[in-house]
Amino acid sequence: MIRKKAKNLCLPVLCAITFALVMFQMPAQCHALDIYIEIDVSPNVINIQSQSTVVTVHTNIAYSIVAGTSVTLNGVEIAWWKSDDRGNFVAKFDSDDIKTLDGLKIGEYNTLTLIGFTTGGEEFTGTQDIMVIENIPAGKQ
Template structure:
């Protein structure tokens, strides 16, 4: 009888641990807004900025990527949410960008308590060279 109870208790604990690890492995989705909304390959911009709805203090900054490009810097917006900045040249040279079309950019990262998050936005990519004066 005692071994039967221990077996049931062991199964319960194992099941709870499995559920907890499965829950932690799933990323939560956040709304993001990428700026500029039209990325001009021919422009001389410096950064691509991504605004999130994740509190700034909850983000493990060095875990944040945009389509595989590591974050360059970050800050909090006026609501205390996380804002990420990426080198525009690294974004402009991503493989598979469709010039003249909409391109999916996905932000990924971890919170300070180890929870994964991600968010997606679409950006139009254009190639308009500036006029020389």
């Protein structure tokens, strides 16, 4: 009778041991240190001589998970932010701060990088190349 009980326990115990070994061999789920997002900078051509006041960056990250004050564009602090019609985060930056960034090359594409943190502390980034020009508006010539 003892042998029959041992035989009945053998299969479940063997299955439990096999399951435990398989689970310990599986790679652990890893949380990314960076979340890459898509951004759309508007305007995508910045005229150094224009009267523009705001550079807007549309994203595909949910507004509700972004710590708004953490967001920068090439090191420029965010001026204000909002949610778009889809519930995504939209960042607004002072145009003069963007126009005077160190290293901007007139007549070339320049990379703008949006960096911020989620409310959970994860960093997100997105980049877009924009053209920078210096054309004096027609009324100012």
